Amino acid sequence: MDSRLISAAQIGCIDDLYALIHEDPYILETIDVVAFVNTPLHVASAFGNLSFAMETMNLKPSFARKLNTYGSSPLHLAIEEGQTRLTLELLKLDPDLVRLRGKEGTQTLFVM
Known part of the structure; x- marks a missing residue:
């Protein structure tokens, strides 16, 4: 992945995301x-x-199911990092994400 895209995602800059798409x-798609x-x-x-994640999810919903x-x-990463609000928003957009199995077949476990 392009280092500029990684940086945009880390700092949450949607303008940078669209500049890269432009x-x-x-x-x-790549x-x-x-x-x-x-x-x-x-x-x-x-x-x-959160805002960058939701924008990305709107542009490429398939990313939510990628391991x-x-x-x-x-979703696994948001839970591991204690990103409660982001976790809830991802689940609001796609409640079935909670069934997605990760490493060793584990499902997400989110306890508030």
Whole structure:
């Protein structure tokens, strides 16, 4: 993934996301074809950047179901990092994400 896209996801800059899309309209599609990858949604979820995560989810809903090379989905990462609000918003957009199995077949466990 482009380092500028990683940085945009880490700091939550939606303007940078769209600047990169303007530069390369296939930037998100290129990421989506990789079977196991950290997507911008993974990064934003781990860093707690809610608005960036929701924007990414709207543009590429398939990212929510992707596992990274460690077997974690964006929801797994949000839970692991204690990003409660982001976790709830992801589940609001797609309640079935809670059934997504990660590494060793584990499902997400979210306790408030």
